[in-house]
Amino acid sequence: MAKLYSKNLSQKKMLPKKETILLILQYSSALSIVKIGNFNINLIAN
Amino acid sequence: MANSILSDAVLVNNYIAGDENSLAVLINRHQSRIYRHIYSKISDRDVSDDIFQETFFKVIQTIKSKKYYNEEGKFLSWVLRIASNLVIDKFRNDKKMPLKRDTEEYSVFSSIKDTSLDVESKLIKNQVDTDLKLLIEKLPAEQKEVVMLRFYSEMSFKEIADITGVSVNTTLGRMRYAMANMRKLIEKNKIYLPA
Numbered sequence: 001m002a003k004l005y006s007k008n009l010s011q012k013k014m015l016p017k018k019e020t021i022l023l024i025l026q027y028s029s030a031l032s033i034v035k036i037g038n039f040n041i042n043l044i045a046n
Numbered sequence: 047m048a049n050s051i052l053s054d055a056v057l058v059n060n061y062i063a064g065d066e067n068s069l070a071v072l073i074n075r076h077q078s079r080i081y082r083h084i085y086s087k088i089s090d091r092d093v094s095d096d097i098f099q100e101t102f103f104k105v106i107q108t109i110k111s112k113k114y115y116n117e118e119g120k121f122l123s124w125v126l127r128i129a130s131n132l133v134i135d136k137f138r139n140d141k142k143m144p145l146k147r148d149t150e151e152y153s154v155f156s157s158i159k160d161t162s163l164d165v166e167s168k169l170i171k172n173q174v175d176t177d178l179k180l181l182i183e184k185l186p187a188e189q190k191e192v193v194m195l196r197f198y199s200e201m202s203f204k205e206i207a208d209i210t211g212v213s214v215n216t217t218l219g220r221m222r223y224a225m226a227n228m229r230k231l232i233e234k235n236k237i238y239l240p241a
Contacts, residue, residue: 013078014078014081014082014085015077015078015081016077016081016094016095016098016099017095020095020098020099021070021073021077023099024069024073024099024102024103024106025066025069025070025073027102027103027106028066028069028102028106029066031106031107031110032110033107033110033111035111035112040111042107
């Protein structure tokens with residue numbers, strides 16, 4: 001007789017989309033922060 | 047040494063030094079835990095992705111502006127705290143602008159009313175918030191941390207225990223002491239806190 005298996009949903013890995021991770025890494029590479037006096041200026045390279 | 051066996055603190059230092067790959071390793075290492083933390087409160091994949099992304103944007107900005115205090119074992123709890131705050135902001139914004147659709151049984155105009163507080167209530171609320179914050183500030187650090195995570199970040203005692211690295215019982219104990227201390231401070235300073 002065939003065994004019945006059920007998926008254990010709680011163990012299913014929940015991960016963000018690959019595009020989300022890619023966007024974060026691209027943002028990180030593009031961002032540089034310059035401190036001038038008391039101000040931090042965010043520069044994002046295209 | 048392979049990046050995958052380096053500690054979080056070392057990876058953060060490498061990232062500060064310009065190694066972008068260290069960030070990828072940190073994300074890869076903690077993405078599941080952080081994403082589940084967000085999803086457990088939001089229950090929407092797309093919104094969870096947005097908050098996950100926003101969380102790491104803040105992480106990157108803070109680290110790159112050299113405001114991050116790099117202590118061993120603190121990276122994940124710090125990121126989880128940022129994520130929790132963003133989740134709270136999301137709920138607050140949704141509460142301010144709830145999305146309601148007009149249907150045959152329900153008219154959006156039937157529920158629209160001005161629920162904002164009047165000036166007096168606002169003043170009282172602001173005063174109560176300020177008093178409460180002052181009271182919390184006077185608590186010992188570990189009690190203050192539990193109160194902040196419980197009431198301001200809306201975390202469960204289990205999550206607080208995980209983040210602070212103590213047992214759930216210790217967390218509950220700290221909360222109990224915090225409440226007792228706050229009660230004493232309220233009585234001592236004769237503070238009136240309306241419900």
